[in-house]
Structures are given as structure tokens and as C-alpha cells.
Amino acid sequence: MSEATRSEVVAVAIADCWAEDGEIFASPMGLLPTLGARLCKLTTNADLVISDGESLFLASPPPLGSGTGPIEGWIPFRKVFDVVAWGPRHVMMGATQLDRHGNQNISAIGPFEQPRRQLLGSRGAPGNTVSNRTSYWVPKHSPRVFVEQVDIVSGVGRSRAEEAGPAATRFHDLHRVVTDLAVFDFGGRDEDGAGALRLLSVHPGVSVADVRAATGFALTLPEGLGPDDVPTTREPTATELMLIREVLDPRRLREKEVPS
Amino acid sequence: MSTRPRDKRMSIEEVIEQLEDGMTIGIGGWGSRRKPMALVRAILRSDLKDLTIVSWGGPDVGLLARAGRIRRLVYAFVSLDSIPLEPHFQRARQEGTISEVVELDEGMFQTGLRAAAQRLPFLPTRAGLGSDVLVNNDWLRTVESPYPGPDGTPETLVAMPALELDVALLHLNRADAHGNATYLGPDPYFDDLFAMAAAKTFLSVEQVVDTAGLTIDTPVQRLLIDRMMVDGVIETPGGAHFTSCVPDYDRDERFQKAYAAAAKDEAAWRAFEARFLAGDESAYQAAVKEFDDE
Numbered sequence A: 001m002s003e004a005t006r007s008e009v010v011a012v013a014i015a016d017c018w019a020e021d022g023e024i025f026a027s028p029m030g031l032l033p034t035l036g037a038r039l040c041k042l043t044t045n046a047d048l049v050i051s052d053g054e055s056l057f058l059a060s061p062p063p064l065g066s067g068t069g070p071i072e073g074w075i076p077f078r079k080v081f082d083v084v085a086w087g088p089r090h091v092m093m094g095a096t097q098l099d100r101h102g103n104q105n106i107s108a109i110g111p112f113e114q115p116r117r118q119l120l121g122s123r124g125a126p127g128n129t130v131s132n133r134t135s136y137w138v139p140k141h142s143p144r145v146f147v148e149q150v151d152i153v154s155g156v157g158r159s160r161a162e163e164a165g166p167a168a169t170r171f172h173d174l175h176r177v178v179t180d181l182a183v184f185d186f187g188g189r190d191e192d193g194a195g196a197l198r199l200l201s202v203h204p205g206v207s208v209a210d211v212r213a214a215t216g217f218a219l220t221l222p223e224g225l226g227p228d229d230v231p232t233t234r235e236p237t238a239t240e241l242m243l244i245r246e247v248l249d250p251r252r253l254r255e256k257e258v259p260s
Numbered sequence B: 001m002s003t004r005p006r007d008k009r010m011s012i013e014e015v016i017e018q019l020e021d022g023m024t025i026g027i028g029g030w031g032s033r034r035k036p037m038a039l040v041r042a043i044l045r046s047d048l049k050d051l052t053i054v055s056w057g058g059p060d061v062g063l064l065a066r067a068g069r070i071r072r073l074v075y076a077f078v079s080l081d082s083i084p085l086e087p088h089f090q091r092a093r094q095e096g097t098i099s100e101v102v103e104l105d106e107g108m109f110q111t112g113l114r115a116a117a118q119r120l121p122f123l124p125t126r127a128g129l130g131s132d133v134l135v136n137n138d139w140l141r142t143v144e145s146p147y148p149g150p151d152g153t154p155e156t157l158v159a160m161p162a163l164e165l166d167v168a169l170l171h172l173n174r175a176d177a178h179g180n181a182t183y184l185g186p187d188p189y190f191d192d193l194f195a196m197a198a199a200k201t202f203l204s205v206e207q208v209v210d211t212a213g214l215t216i217d218t219p220v221q222r223l224l225i226d227r228m229m230v231d232g233v234i235e236t237p238g239g240a241h242f243t244s245c246v247p248d249y250d251r252d253e254r255f256q257k258a259y260a261a262a263a264k265d266e267a268a269w270r271a272f273e274a275r276f277l278a279g280d281e282s283a284y285q286a287a288v289k290e291f292d293d294e
Helices: A006-017 A031-042 A077-086 A125-131 A158-164 A208-213 A238-248 B012-017 B037-045 B059-066 B087-095 B106-117 B191-197 B211-215 B253-263 B266-277 B281-293
Strands: A025-028 A056-058 A071-074 A089-093 A097-099 A133-138 A173-179 A182-190 A193-202 B024-027 B051-055 B070-075 B100-103 B122-125 B141-144 B156-161 B165-175 B198-208 B232-235
Touching (some): A158 A193, B012 B037, B037 B266, B037 B281, B059 B070, B253 B281
Parallel strands (some): B024 B051, B070 B100
Antiparallel strands (some): A056 A071, A182 A193
């Protein structure tokens, strides 16, 4: 089988986010996260609960862009919010901005009163981040996304949660950020305290210098590691490649989000 | 004396007669799905202004914002779903034409509707803590639990105020003349909560049927709305167009694309308005049919 493309490395890195979660609801926002969740269910976590992103729990992962296959449950929007409050859920959201402190913005760019660019709105990001395990997916890693400080805090980083008190930190659980270049966690510290973004691995063919150039704040590396020692994101296994190529995404929709 | 409950059927125009400037209007559906668009179009034809709109926002918010009818907007998102950003809403925000903007978290929004539906001043929720939702709406308050938390310290939660509505506008698939109604698609959205949060509810439907007809081919669990919640029933086939109203019809993606494209250009929007929004609802439906046949 030919070498893995960047989008396939990313799909596997995303799938790994849910590997240890057990029987919880995976809520992927966007195409690669959806592919990753479905791959995870077919490989490392058969107990994972997946949906069509609308109102149905799917019994087995269908290919991207095709039908639903057998249905195992009903999850209209009102029940999604019930699960958010109840807890067994790991959401992977997008981020128009993500800052060093782990805050995310999907609301608007510029001042809230009259933004330069209005986006979707806060959606469920505030509630998700103080209620469920949360990861982020950034398809185009750039200094416009990775900023020193987001313009509007939609998704709540650790230090902001701590400021808000124990009700905000009780279930606050930021997990991973996967981009087209690298994987981060929130194990760093900055002047605001814990929960700062920390580089975990760079994808095959990407250097720490590449990631640094595409990030608008000083990178935190894993403790004790120099730029040359940062691990490389793992390559997909032959089984994973087969599942991505033959089963889950034969139409190669992944290439639209992360071109080779 | 009749033993039947009263007949609540009315025209779109009769609904508009019951609305007033400055009212708080909740609009059912979600994004670009099962929106009471025929009623929204009727508001556009009226002189109503200074409205507070409470909505899981889609083109309902976009059209009302473009027409300058919204004084205060309460939302967690505004989107056309297959087109992520609603162009009129985006422009209204960027030009600062909506004087009061209340952007909430989705869970807060639902909690606010629940509080109103339960006639409570507020309900506690975790959603919103630590986020700029509490900064940009500095009138929102937190509340300390009267009970100890898991570590003995009481939790401080968001006290989400009731989103009380003067009027709720909804669109479902079928109703009887008395206001009992079923949704036939996969998601009820939050239409029953809107109805219970509102002093008055006007319900448009694809089809008015006999009461017995409501459950003839449909499980009783789909009777989302009962007549105690409803003040008026309006039969408006295609009344959710161009949003989806499955299984009656999917979103009209081609029309939505034309809508979004026209929104970006002043002349194109004036042409769109002249073609689709200048006449009454039957003129709209006729213009859509003509657009379909192109």
C-alpha cells in the first residue's frame, strides 16, 4: 500500500483522540473529525457512540457522504444538550482562533460590539468546554488561527475556567489539538497558570520550525525535549489505511480539507 | 352547544394583526430547518419594527435583520447550515445595525426557554462559565448553590434568565384546526419549548387535517404540540421554504444559494426582493415555482 498522505496521518491522529474514551458520544465537527471518529470506532474503540451529525446514532460507521446504515438511537439537538450536561461526550470542534492559553473563538473577529468579521456565534462552545472532554481540529495551521489571545472567548481554556471557579473546572477537560501540521495537548504552563498549549508531535515531513513559523505565539515543547527531539506523529497502520481508503472515504473527500 | 374545541384556523394576515412593534418574538425551527418562513415573510410585508427576535437563527434572522426590523437579537448562532455563515446577519453585525445583541451559548439558550416555559425567573446552568458570553452580556448574573459541592464548596453557576416571549411562531408538518400538531421529520427542535415560553403561539403547517388523521399513519409520540399551547393555526403549504421541512420537502439548496449570492450585492438583493418578496405568500410560491422551472 502506498505511503500515507497528510490527510491520512491526520485522520489517524484524530482517531487516536477518542481511543481511550470507552462508551461515550463522539461529537466531531467537520469532515476530518467525522472520518477520525468513524475510524476510531472501527479500530481502537468499538464502544464509541457515533451519530450522523443530525439526529441519529449510527450502529456502524458508514462511508463519508453516503447514507446512515443501521440506526441504534435517536439524538435530536435537545438530547445533544442533555448529553452535554450529563457528561459522556467528547467533542472535537473547529477553531477560527485558538490561543496559547487554550481559549477558542468561533464567534467573531474583532471587537464584539461591531466585529470586523462575524462568524457563526458561540454555538455550544462555552458549555461544551466546561462540561465535556473537548478537542480541536484546525485544518490550516497558521498564525491567524494560533494567536496570543483570542478576540472572543467561546471555548474556555484552563485559566479562564479556574477564574470562574470550581463549577467551571469540575468537568473541564481539554484534550488535544490536531492540525494539518502537528498535535498539541494542554499540558503547558504560562504566566496565567496551567493548561497552555504544548506541542506533542509533528506530522511526518513537518519540522518544529515549520510549526513555529505557523504559530503566532512562542511554542511550548514537551519538557526536556529540544526541537530535534519532538516526536513524529505516528504513521497509519496498513489496516487503518485500508479502512480509510476502501471503507470510510473511497471518494477521497479528506483531500478537500487537507490536500496532499 | 358544540363539544368540539374551538377552530383556530386563521390567515397569515390575521396573525400579523396580532403582532405589535417592540414585541419579543420567538421563532421555532433550527438554522435553515423547518422555519415559519411564510410568517416571517408576512412580517417583512408589514410595518412591524423594533422587534426582539429569539431564534436558533437561520434565514429568518437574516431577512428580518436585512429589513431593519430587529432592535434586539437573542441567539447562539445564525447559520444557513449548508452555507455556514448567514450573509445578512453577518453584514448587520459588521455594520452594527442591530442595536442590542445577545449572543448566548446554545445550552444557555435552551435553559432560558426552559425557565420561561416553567414560569421561573431563571435556571442554573454550567454553560457560559468562564466564557465571554458573560463578559459581552454583563447583565447576566451567577448564582451560588445553596448546597455544598463535591468538595464541600458550593458551586457558582450561571443564573440563566427566562427567555419570555410575547409570541412564538412555529412551522410543523400537520395540525388539526384546534392546534394539535405533529412533526414528521427526525428532529422536534425546540418548538414545544418556544410555545410554552410564549404568551401566544401561532402555528403554520403544511397541511391541516382532521384530528383523527393526525395519528392515522404517525406514532403518537410525534404529537409535539397540543392545542393548549396554540392560539392560531395557519395552513401554508411550502410555508417553511426555502428551509427544510422533511419529509414534505428538503431544503431548497439551489434557492438558498441564490438567496445567499444576492445578499452580497445591493443591486442583486433589490432584484431578489422585487422578484420574490414584493408580493404576498401566493405570489412568493408562484415565483419559486417559476424559479424551479428555470
